[in-house]
Amino acid sequence: MSISTLTPKARFSAQVRLRALQADIMELILDRDLDAGDPMPTESELCEVLGVGRNTLRESLKVLQALGVIEIRHGFGMFVAPSNFDALADGLTFRGRLSLRHEGLEALQLVDIRQALESGLISASIAVVGREHLVLIDAAVVKMEELAARGEQFAEADAEFHRLLFEPLGNDLLMNLMSVFWKVYRKIHVEIGTGGTDLVNTAAQHRAIYNAVAAQDPTTASELLSRHFDGIRAKIRNFVDSE
Structure with missing residues (x-):
C-alpha cells in the first residue's frame, strides 16, 4: 500500500x-x-x-x-447580516501593521490601492459634483487649514475631505471601501507615528486638490491626488527602514 x-x-x-x-x-x-x-x-x-x-x-x-x-x-x-465591512477592516489592519515589522509590503500595497481608486475616479466625480457640494468640500479644507495653523492634527477633517470628494458618485460600495481604507490607514498612522508631518503643507495639498476639482480640471486633480499619496508611501518606507 x-x-x-x-x-x-x-x-x-x-x-x-x-x-x-x-x-x-x-x-x-x-x-x-x-x-x-x-x-x-x-x-x-x-x-x-x-x-x-x-x-x-x-x-x-x-x-x-x-x-x-x-x-x-x-x-x-x-x-x-446587513452590510458590514468591519471584518475586512480588521483583517487589512492586521496585515498592514504586521508588514511594518518586516518590509512593509502590505501597508504599501494598501496605499497603492487607495491611490488608484481616488486618482482614477476623481474625473467621474468632477463630472457630477454640484456647487453646493463644493462648498462642503471647501469647508473641510478650511478646517484642516485652521487646525494646521494651530499645530493640531486634522485626521477627521482629512477623512471628511476624501469622503466628500467621491460622495457625488452615489456609489455606496466605494464609500464603504474608502471607509475601510481610512480606518486601516489611521491604525497604520498611529503605528508609524506623527512625527515629521508638515501639517501646513499637507493642508495646502488638499487646498490644491480642491482648487482643481472646483475648476473642473480632472487631469490636475488626478495628478495631485496621486502625488498626495507619495508622501504617505515615503513615510511608511522611512519607518520600515528605521526598524
Whole structure:
C-alpha cells in the first residue's frame, strides 16, 4: 500500500469541510433569495438540509458571523447580516501593521490601492459634483487649514475631505471601501507615528486638490491626488527602514 493511500487527502480535512459548509450556507441564503435583515432557517432546519451535526454547524456559523455574513441575536435567532465591512477592516489592519515589522509590503500595497481608486475616479466625480457640494468640500479644507495653523492634527477633517470628494458618485460600495481604507490607514498612522508631518503643507495639498476639482480640471486633480499619496508611501518606507 502506497503512502498516498494511507494519507488522507487535503480536501477531506476538517478545515476544508468547514469551508465547504460555510459556502453551502451562503449558497442557501442566495437560493432562498434572502436579503439583509431576513431571518435565517433555524439550526435544526439547517442541520437537516445540509446533513451536518449541530456542533459542526455552529462552528461554521461562528465563522460566518465573524465574516459579517450572518448575525446571531441571542434569544431572537439568526439573520442575514446587513452590510458590514468591519471584518475586512480588521483583517487589512492586521496585515498592514504586521508588514511594518518586516518590509512593509502590505501597508504599501494598501496605499497603492487607495491611490488608484481616488486618482482614477476623481474625473467621474468632477463630472457630477454640484456647487453646493463644493462648498462642503471647501469647508473641510478650511478646517484642516485652521487646525494646521494651530499645530493640531486634522485626521477627521482629512477623512471628511476624501469622503466628500467621491460622495457625488452615489456609489455606496466605494464609500464603504474608502471607509475601510481610512480606518486601516489611521491604525497604520498611529503605528508609524506623527512625527515629521508638515501639517501646513499637507493642508495646502488638499487646498490644491480642491482648487482643481472646483475648476473642473480632472487631469490636475488626478495628478495631485496621486502625488498626495507619495508622501504617505515615503513615510511608511522611512519607518520600515528605521526598524
